[in-house]
Amino acid sequence: xxxxxxxxxxxxxxxxxxxxxxxxxxxxxxxxxxxxxxxxxxxxxxxxxxxxxxxxxxxxxxxxxxxxxxxxxxxxxxxxxxxxxxxxxxxxxxxxxxxxxxxxxxxxxxxxxxxxxxxxxxxxxxxxxxxxxxxxxxxxxxxxxxxxxxxxxxxxxxxxxxxxxxxxxxxxxxxxxxxxxxxxxxxxxxxxxxxxxxxxxxxxxxxxxxxxxxxxxxxxxxxxxxxxxxxxxxxxxxxxxxxxxxxxxxxxxxxxxxxxxxxxxxxxxxxxxxxxxxxxxxxxxxxxxxxxxxxxxxxxxxxxxxxxxxxxxxxxxxxxxxxxxxxxxxxxxxxxxxxxxxxxxxxxxxxxxxxxxxxxxxxxxxxxxxxxxxxxxxxxxxxxxxxxxxxxxxxxxxxx
Amino acid sequence: xxxxxxxxxxxxxxxxxxxxxxxxxxxxxxxxxxxxxxxxxxxxxxxxxxxxxxxxxxxxxxxxxxxxxxxxxxxxxxxxxxxxxxxxxxxxxxxxxxxxxxxxxxxxxxxxxxxxxxxxxxxxxxxxxxxxxxxxxxx
Amino acid sequence: xxxxxxxxxxxxxxxxxxxxxxxxxxxxxxxxxxxxxxxxxxxxxxxxxxxxxxxxxxxxxxxxxxxxxxxxxxxxxxxxxxxxxxxxxxxxxxxxxxxxxxxxxxxxxxxxxxxxxxxxxxxxxxxxxxxxxxxxxxxxxxxxxxxxxxxxxxxxx
Numbered sequence: 103x104x105x106x107x108x109x110x111x112x113x114x115x116x117x118x119x120x121x122x123x124x125x126x127x128x129x130x131x132x133x134x135x136x137x138x139x140x141x142x143x144x145x146x147x148x149x150x151x152x153x154x155x156x157x158x159x160x161x162x163x164x165x166x167x168x169x170x171x172x173x174x175x176x177x178x179x180x181x182x183x184x185x186x187x188x189x190x191x192x193x194x195x196x197x198x199x200x201x202x203x204x205x206x207x208x209x210x211x212x213x214x215x216x217x218x219x220x221x222x223x224x225x226x227x228x229x230x231x232x233x234x235x236x237x238x239x240x241x242x243x244x245x246x247x248x249x250x251x252x253x254x255x256x257x258x259x260x261x262x263x264x265x266x267x268x269x270x271x272x273x274x275x276x277x278x279x280x281x282x283x284x285x286x287x288x289x290x291x292x293x294x295x296x297x298x299x300x301x302x303x304x305x306x307x308x309x310x311x312x313x314x315x316x317x318x319x320x321x322x323x324x325x326x327x328x329x330x331x332x333x334x335x336x337x338x339x340x341x342x343x344x345x346x347x348x349x350x351x352x353x354x355x356x357x358x359x360x361x362x363x364x365x366x367x368x369x370x371x372x373x374x375x376x377x378x379x380x381x382x383x384x385x386x387x388x389x390x391x392x393x394x395x396x397x398x399x400x401x402x403x404x405x406x407x408x409x410x411x412x413x414x415x416x417x418x419x420x421x422x423x424x425x426x427x428x429x430x431x432x433x434x435x436x437x438x439x440x441x442x443x444x445x446x447x448x449x450x451x452x453x454x455x456x457x458x459x460x461x462x463x464x465x466x467x468x469x470x471x472x473x474x475x476x477x478x479x480x481x482x483x484x485x486x487x488x489x490x491x492x493x494x495x496x497x498x499x500x501x502x
Numbered sequence: 503x504x505x506x507x508x509x510x511x512x513x514x515x516x517x518x519x520x521x522x523x524x525x526x527x528x529x530x531x532x533x534x535x536x537x538x539x540x541x542x543x544x545x546x547x548x549x550x551x552x553x554x555x556x557x558x559x560x561x562x563x564x565x566x567x568x569x570x571x572x573x574x575x576x577x578x579x580x581x582x583x584x585x586x587x588x589x590x591x592x593x594x595x596x597x598x599x600x601x602x603x604x605x606x607x608x609x610x611x612x613x614x615x616x617x618x619x620x621x622x623x624x625x626x627x628x629x630x631x632x633x634x635x636x637x638x639x640x641x
Numbered sequence: 642x643x644x645x646x647x648x649x650x651x652x653x654x655x656x657x658x659x660x661x662x663x664x665x666x667x668x669x670x671x672x673x674x675x676x677x678x679x680x681x682x683x684x685x686x687x688x689x690x691x692x693x694x695x696x697x698x699x700x701x702x703x704x705x706x707x708x709x710x711x712x713x714x715x716x717x718x719x720x721x722x723x724x725x726x727x728x729x730x731x732x733x734x735x736x737x738x739x740x741x742x743x744x745x746x747x748x749x750x751x752x753x754x755x756x757x758x759x760x761x762x763x764x765x766x767x768x769x770x771x772x773x774x775x776x777x778x779x780x781x782x783x784x785x786x787x788x789x790x791x792x793x794x795x796x797x798x
Binding site: 140141142143144145147148160163166167210229230246248 | 525526528530531532535538539540567569570599602603604605623624626
Binding site for chain 3: 567568569602603604608609611612615616
């Protein structure tokens with residue numbers, strides 16, 4: 103007997119509206135389908151009526167968690183169109199903020215994963231550490247989110263030695279606390295058993311459906327724009343691409359924790375080797391007619407902007423593709439043959455930035471056609487009760 | 503007498519519903535960050551509920567897109583009286599950077615009546631707390 | 642393999658199907674093909690040149706015709722494949738049989754420009770709202786939006 107369950111907008115488990123319709127048979131999901139558009143704000147048409155500088159602020163507000171990634175991707179592209187080369191100190195500061203943003207985004211996601219798996223204490227711990235990072239960002243740029251530190255030709259603010267020392271001290275605190283979480287995660291068998299084996303995505307499927315970011319890296323595909331197509335100063339920074347072989351939610355947690363540790367190392371390298379000099383150069387008002395493709399590794403995956411100019415001071419075409427859109431077909435495959443109780447966890451595992459949808463699930467009884475709305479929190483509560491009664495998986499092991 | 507007790511309990515412990523109408527998420531993360539140990543809004547009795555049927559106060563963010571307009575009106579009607587709406591962020595007040603786009607209605611007050619506006623892009627958690635306290639002061 | 646080797650190999654495999662080639666920067670290659678050779682070119686790119694990952698598909702309104710650009714990427718370089726269709730006959734072939742992950746981008750092209758993608762597995766609109774009047778394609782250059790006047794609550798009507 104098949105049910106169709108719409109998971110619709112308005113959901114308490116955080117974030118944005120999206121609508122998924124799932125066809126169920128008992129408790130197993132047989133098929134899933136998406137309805138996007140609740141968050142469509144008509145940005146690409148709006149960008150054609152604003153100048154190059156005003157568009158930095160528009161692209162920043164595409165997403166609130168990875169705002170600097172969109173702004174930097176756009177600014178990089180426009181600097182290539184205008185043939186302007188920002189100075190080295192400006193580039194280092196720009197990517198210092200970028201790595202800090204990656205740290206804050208992964209800590210946020212770890213908290214959400216803990217919350218979806220029922221581990222609320224972990225949620226509170228990681229978000230408390232996130233406040234340390236927000237304080238550093240506020241000291242550097244003036245705002246907790248939407249830093250607006252990019253400008254065409256460099257960055258807008260500089261840091262002095264006292265701020266540099268404060269950032270290095272906070273980094274020590276964060277490192278110590280992250281090591282503690284690693285120890286908790288590895289020695290908490292119920293947490294590991296809850297997330298192992300859930301949301302499988304095989305390597306062939308991930309390649310065919312063009313998945314990006316940690317979702318693909320957890321299926322053993324070493325794809326990272328910072329290594330394949332280095333931009334900024336990533337060609338000079340030593341770091342490693344984090345992958346995992348388990349292809350499920352546990353793999354994605356492991357990949358993100360490894361990336362967190364790598365980001366701490368990159369921030370330390372950038373601060374210790376910060377060159378002297380100016381932070382910005384002047385950029386012209388108009389750009390010559392040309393086109394450029396700009397790629398960037400956001401915390402969720404690859405961000406790609408295509409910009410075309412026609413000689414005036416407004417763009418002719420700006421095309422943005424955020425990483426979560428590329429992971430949707432992979433999510434549909436991950437949900438098939440999974441349990442309804444795992445829907446919040448699988449969906450949170452791709453790190454949805456649906457500014458990404460709000461999810462309420464509508465359960466439709468396929469036989470009688472009646473609809474019953476179930477909130478995601480209700481599903482999560484049922485999931486937690488179900489897993490309390492299930493026997494623990496003794497063979498799930500933390501592979502770090 | 504009963505009325506006074508009911509009004510006192512409503513003032514001391516409002517239950518909120520968090521609604522996102524197409525926003526970029528920054529204001530939503532700040533609303534959730536208000537529950538974390540640093541700003542801790544639960545000590546004031548505020549509880550984040552999942553369903554509109556239990557909520558006293560609706561905290562809404564985001565410029566309203568056409569697709570979600572009907573759903574917001576439906577959720578507003580599902581909330582029982584007396585209800586209050588707080589519009590958080592510059593997008594919910596007038597559309598922020600997205601004013602003039604073809605899919606945006608232009609602010610939350612074009613769709614449902616609003617009691618309190620909290621400005622900021624994004625609004626800091628302390629500012630959101632201040633808005634909730636001001637609302638309770640008018641009850 | 643670096644950019645010049647990729648361009649050489651593409652020339653030997655596709656021959657005169659390639660109308661234009663350019664390499665404006667390191668790891669950025671632009672190729673142009675005719676719209677009826679599109680599927681063959683994508684197959685060659687996937688099987689022989691190692692570009693199995695489509696990042697996105699952009700559409701452009703350039704006056705008399707639509708330009709569609711497919712952005713591919715792999716561990717060595719980034720390649721953009723361009724094709725053109727006239728506005729009077731906006732049909733383009735779907736590449737989903739070769740690369741299944743391109744389905745969402747093609748649905749977006751249909752929504753925003755009014756292009757018709759033949760043999761698409763799932764033709765529903767992707768991002769425009771449910772009550773959107775048909776025939777209005779927002780990203781065409783000749784489509785303008787008039788904002789209706791707002792009502793200010795508590796103010797003058």
